[in-house]
Amino acid sequence: MVSSTLEIKDLHVDIEGEKILKGVNLTVKGGEFHAVMGPNGTGKSTLASAIMGHPKYEVTQGEVLLDGENVLEMEIDERAKAGLFLAMQYPSEVSGVTTSDFLRSSINAHREEGDEISLMKFIKEMDDAMDYLEMDKNMSQRYLNEGFSGGEKKRNEILQLMMLKPQIAILDEIDSGLDIDALKIVSKGINKLRNDSFGCLIITHYQRLLDYITPDKVHVMMQGRIVKTGGPELAKRLEAEGYDWVKEELGIEDEIAEQKA
Numbered sequence: 001m002v003s004s005t006l007e008i009k010d011l012h013v014d015i016e017g018e019k020i021l022k023g024v025n026l027t028v029k030g031g032e033f034h035a036v037m038g039p040n041g042t043g044k045s046t047l048a049s050a051i052m053g054h055p056k057y058e059v060t061q062g063e064v065l066l067d068g069e070n071v072l073e074m075e076i077d078e079r080a081k082a083g084l085f086l087a088m089q090y091p092s093e094v095s096g097v098t099t100s101d102f103l104r105s106s107i108n109a110h111r112e113e114g115d116e117i118s119l120m121k122f123i124k125e126m127d128d129a130m131d132y133l134e135m136d137k138n139m140s141q142r143y144l145n146e147g148f149s150g151g152e153k154k155r156n157e158i159l160q161l162m163m164l165k166p167q168i169a170i171l172d173e174i175d176s177g178l179d180i181d182a183l184k185i186v187s188k189g190i191n192k193l194r195n196d197s198f199g200c201l202i203i204t205h206y207q208r209l210l211d212y213i214t215p216d217k218v219h220v221m222m223q224g225r226i227v228k229t230g231g232p233e234l235a236k237r238l239e240a241e242g243y244d245w246v247k248e249e250l251g252i253e254d255e256i257a258e259q260k261a
């Protein structure tokens with residue numbers, strides 16, 4: 001299998017005229033797991049949404065390349081087809097579409113016409129993945145995320161991840177709201193995907209997720225930029241000491257991206 005590289009180069013993003021990202025540089029290669037940490041409101045979710053092409057996020061400068069191809073020029077469905085996957089911090093509820101139908105059409109959207117996955121094969125794969133994630137099979141017949149608990153939504157994102165098998169995934173606070181057992185199960189699902197053709201950007205606030213998913217690199221985002229990069233030990237120090245020492249070391253006075261006037 002070929003492995004992909006996601007390159008984020010000097011990315012600047014505005015939301016409604018306000019500068020949120022101010023020059024993000026980050027490269028994720030197949031086989032690598034990167035964690036992005038940072039105080040609230042510093043632009044982590046903005047980075048994820050901008051890469052996936054949320055219309056509110058205006059890229060004013062910089063590039064996002066997937067294997068050298070300009071992601072920012074692709075339509076949103078083309079980004080998914082090219083192998084990018086985003087698990088959102090707040091997954092949306094889709095009434096009228098069952099989880100199972102959604103998954104099947106997402107898988108087929110990645111395949112050529114006439115080469116759709118057979119229903120039998122799909123059901124087998126979905127059942128296996130649901131077993132692996134210890135999910136209740138009834139969930140697949142419920143409308144996507146509708147009435148799902150916080151933890152159920154997150155587990156469902158990992159179900160999609162396991163079935164779609166993207167080249168590069170961005171997981172935004174996939175650990176939020178998970179109980180301790182669910183955290184282990186979700187981590188197990190992500191770790192199962194670890195191979196040379198899968199790269200992952202994990203946005204998280206807590207070391208506890210990184211106890212289960214060992215990152216190759218840990219990045220700290222402040223004021224709309226990656227201000228520090230290290231190994232797993234960086235996340236451990238942040239957990240123990242917070243962000244003040246980073247701000248002091250770098251002479252950053254306020255971690256907020258840019259206060260609104």
Ligand SMILES: Nc1ncnc2c1ncn2[C@@H]1O[C@H](COP(=O)(O)OP(=O)(O)OP(=O)(O)O)[C@@H](O)[C@H]1O
Pocket residue numbers: 015016020038039040041042043044045046047056089257
């Ligand atoms: N749709 C929007 N309209 C206006 N401002 C926005 C919008 N989305 C995000 N922002 C602002 O952009 C900044 C960065 O938000 P973002 O969600 O990227 O932060 P974050 O680092 O993910 O924070 P958290 O850790 O709390 O999830 C914040 O100041 C936020 O208020």
Ligand SMILES: [Mg+2]
Pocket residue numbers: 044045046089172
């Ligand atoms: Mg966020």
